[in-house]
Amino acid sequence: MKIKTAARSALIALLLLFTVVxxxxxxxxxxxxxxxxxxxxxxxxxxxxxxxxxxIPGALKSINDIKLNLLGTKGDSLVTLPDADKKLQQQLSSLFPNLDESYSVALMDITPGKKIRYAGRQETKGFQPGSVGKLAVLAGLFTELANLYPDSYEKRIALLKTKMVRAGTWGNFDSHTVPFYNPETGEFFKRTVREDDVFSLFEWADHMLSVSNNSAASIVWREVMLMRAFGKDYPALTEAKATEYFTTTPKATLKTLANEVVNAPLRKLDITEDEWRLGSMFTQGAKKIVPGEGGSIGTPRGLMKYLVAMERGKIVDQKSSLEIKRLMYMTDRRIRYGSSPRLTNAAIYFKSGSLYKCKPEEGFECKKYMGNVENYMNSVVIVEQPDGTIYMVALMSNVLKKNSNLDHLGLGSSIDDLIRKK
Structure with a gap:
């Protein structure tokens, strides 16, 4: 389906939500x-x-060196989030007097050999999570893979690697590019997703996190729905059969299924509906096929619960949790919180998300990440410093008319300093 560029650009200028990573x-x-x-x-x-x-140095960790940090008795102590550590809470609170009131954060120090410490600021406050919500899609993907192959993790990975799927109209539309590389010819370029683009499930999942591509997120979510709907017949499922399913199934049924496959895995992690839920697809093409339901919301507390569960090996199982952590590992350009120079040598496992919305206002020009109606910017990160320090952060804000990326960078430096104080 072709679009009218001028009309779409005008709509984007006023209402669109974006996420760039x-x-x-x-x-x-x-x-x-x-x-x-x-x-x-x-x-x-x-x-x-x-x-x-x-x-950069922090991006060179081997696939074999990435480990889960909260296995065993240490993780067992985190079935629920701990009370705030008094000293850490005071230190964290001291960072915010000159920042917008909306800033909300959950912080946990899980450095090996030390007491677990937790602190928070408005960590139960709800925000539109933006592309951080793609982590819920990822949990849904590994949940359905486990349903398909409960006794073989190897078959789950083989399916991710070999199942090739076409974008179709679900990929319409996203301005963020994805990388294309031909190992045989060496050809490399980046562009936006088109309907005829074909990637493996693993590559679509990678695009969903690596460049936070909305098209990829809708496509992965589609495949998660199909896994649930077709069960053992999914691996051999053709595009024609999948299209027929979405064409003939009632919209209400699709809406319920879409909601279930990405939100039920969060509930299994004791993340409540008010702490984190995902309500609609990430592209207009997908929303025309599957209606949204209930809207999306996230809180620093809910996001922290996800990170803790992953490090404990509780998102499906240990191997699935480890694979999710690998997919979060940053190996190239870092932005926002992750761009702090204090983190250059650290391994970081990161997802950022933003959503902004504008309305006409005299004297105000709508720009990316500077919305005057909504202007969410969120980050979740696990930091592993070379000195052995390990901590996790869930940060959310809604500062109108300002690109908060530099403030997020500054908090990345300040939090690293206070965690590593001797």
Missing amino acids: EALPYPIDGYAYSGIRRLLRLQKIIDGEVKDTKP
Whole structure:
């Protein structure tokens, strides 16, 4: 379906919500395991075979070096989030007097050999999560993979690697580009997703996190729905059969299924509906097929529960949790909170999301991440410093008419300083 560019641009200027994360997760040496083709090019850059900017030190962790930090008795102590540590709470609170009142955060220090410490600020306050919500889609994906192959994790990974799916109208529309790399010819370019683009499930999941591509998120969510609907017949499912399913199934049934496959996994993690829920698809093309329900909301507390569950190996199982963590690992350009120079040598597992909305206002020009109606900017991050310090942060804000990326960067530096004070 073609669109009228001028009309669409005008709509975007006033109402659109955006999320941009131009960074590349997943360990660079994971190509043979995952089949994610862009990783091979990154490896060639590191090896000097391709000329391009090399990743920073914190991005060079091997796929075999990524571990879960809260297994065993240490994680068992976090069935519920702990009470605030008095000293850490005072230190965290001291960072906010000069920042907008909307800033809300949950912070947890899980450094090995030390007492777990927690602190928060308005951590139960609700925000539109933006693309942070894609982590819920990821939990849904691994939940359905486990339903398909309960006794074989290897078959789950094989399906992610070999099942190729076309974008179709679900990919319409997103302004964020995705990388295309041909290992045989070396051709590399980036562009927006088109209906005829085909990637593996693993690559679509990677696009969903790495460049926060909304098209990829809707496509992965579609496949999660199909896994639930077709069960053991999903691996051999054709595009024609999938299209027939979405054409003939009542909209109300699709809406209920879409809601169930991404939100039920959160409830299993004791994340309540008020703490985090995902309400609608990420692209207009997908929303025309599957209606939304109930809206989306997130809180720092709900997001922190997700990070804790992942580090405990409780998102489906240990192997699935580890795979989700690998997909969150940043191996290229870092933005917002993750761009703090204090984190250059640290491994970070990161997802950022933003959503802004504008209305006409005299003297005000609508720009990206500077909405005058809504202007959400959110980050979740696990930081692993070379000195052994490990901590997790869920940060959310809604500062109108201001791009808060530099404030998020500054908080990244300040929080790292207070956690690592001797």
